[in-house]
Amino acid sequence: MSETTATEENKSATNPQTDPERYLTMLIKNAIKLSVSDIHIKSKTPPFFRLHGNLHELDSLSPLSLDDVNALAAWFMNERQRGEFERDRQIDLARGFSGIGRVRANIFSQRGSISIVLRVIPTQLPDRESLHLPPIIDSLSELRRGLVLVTGPTGSGKSTTLATMIDIINRRDPKHIVTIEDPIEFLFRDQKSIISQREVGPDTDSFTMAMRAALRQDPDVIFIGELRDAETITTAIKAADTGHLVLSTLHASGGLETVNRIMANFPVDEQETMRMNLATNLRGVVSQRLLPTADGKSRVCAYEVLVGTRTVSDMIEDPKRTAEIENAIRDGAQHGMISFDACLLDLAQRNVITDDVALDYSTNPTDLRLKLEGF
Numbered sequence: 518m519s520e521t522t523a524t525e526e527n528k529s530a531t532n533p534q535t536d537p538e539r540y541l542t543m544l545i546k547n548a549i550k551l552s553v554s555d556i557h558i559k560s561k562t563p564p565f566f567r568l569h570g571n572l573h574e575l576d577s578l579s580p581l582s583l584d585d586v587n588a589l590a591a592w593f594m595n596e597r598q599r600g601e602f603e604r605d606r607q608i609d610l611a612r613g614f615s616g617i618g619r620v621r622a623n624i625f626s627q628r629g630s631i632s633i634v635l636r637v638i639p640t641q642l643p644d645r646e647s648l649h650l651p652p653i654i655d656s657l658s659e660l661r662r663g664l665v666l667v668t669g670p671t672g673s674g675k676s677t678t679l680a681t682m683i684d685i686i687n688r689r690d691p692k693h694i695v696t697i698e699d700p701i702e703f704l705f706r707d708q709k710s711i712i713s714q715r716e717v718g719p720d721t722d723s724f725t726m727a728m729r730a731a732l733r734q735d736p737d738v739i740f741i742g743e744l745r746d747a748e749t750i751t752t753a754i755k756a757a758d759t760g761h762l763v764l765s766t767l768h769a770s771g772g773l774e775t776v777n778r779i780m781a782n783f784p785v786d787e788q789e790t791m792r793m794n795l796a797t798n799l800r801g802v803v804s805q806r807l808l809p810t811a812d813g814k815s816r817v818c819a820y821e822v823l824v825g826t827r828t829v830s831d832m833i834e835d836p837k838r839t840a841e842i843e844n845a846i847r848d849g850a851q852h853g854m855i856s857f858d859a860c861l862l863d864l865a866q867r868n869v870i871t872d873d874v875a876l877d878y879s880t881n882p883t884d885l886r887l888k889l890e891g892f
Contacts, residue, residue: 542617549637554567555637557633559586560583569815570809598610601718606625609700622634642684653803661737663757667804668802669770693737695715698740699724699742700717713734724741725748738761739753744765771821803823805821826852
């Protein structure tokens, strides 16, 4: 990787067993400098950086041995976490590096050895405009109640978008914000709001337990790291129904798939009730993907927005009409909705992304190609 030619600091920090903290600090300093999203660490190779979506080997550093990686993994974990890792052979955690930044780590066993993937977490939250997020993010953050979801694949920036929403509320409103995370990623400082951040493991045994307790903690806003199962979904919707703004994430590619995935968590005999509850409380779904920019130097957020209008609520409640949600998104610009293809068309016409990238990610490439050609 040409941008990471070994510096004197790199050369003097190449013994992870002697000083794992110094080695990791060197990696993370360089990652932040280059706007790297992830760092991959495994034995028999040097570390890899993921830059603008692509992996690059740090050939300025020596390959890591099994003992090197074991020492780095051990440095991340406290006694409780080591016990969890020994039991499960994997663990999620987060660590801060003073004056530098913060990372989320997944440490896992593969082929009998340990590997580590680090997600670099920005210390300064960018604003909505610099992230190229839709203006409706501001409107959704002003809601007093309801469920707002940010969806997309792993690495699409969901956590950053939700952290930006929390930051908007924190700077604007005197509210109590409770976050429930596994692990805690972004650290917030109280501004106009009071923010209570709870981590599964150190602070609570589970998302569900923390959600139940949150309802007794006088919250205005509740952020749940992920809607993972039926119990968490049910509790989140109950919190929204009782007058709280609930923010969370889900792995889904768009508004329609979000509804279908939520319903898939429940047995058939419970789905009618859940459809009614979701239809009543869902206020918005922002689905996003990160795409390479035309100059190849960064990535940009492409998004779809579903707003919980009365019409959309009817479509959620009636399973025979749920497929119509895609049409509602396409035709709902007056409510702040936008389809992925409309967003891709705008990005391509402004030369932010290439036409080829727009077509690769398009829902309907044939239709989008005609629009790009002016038809």
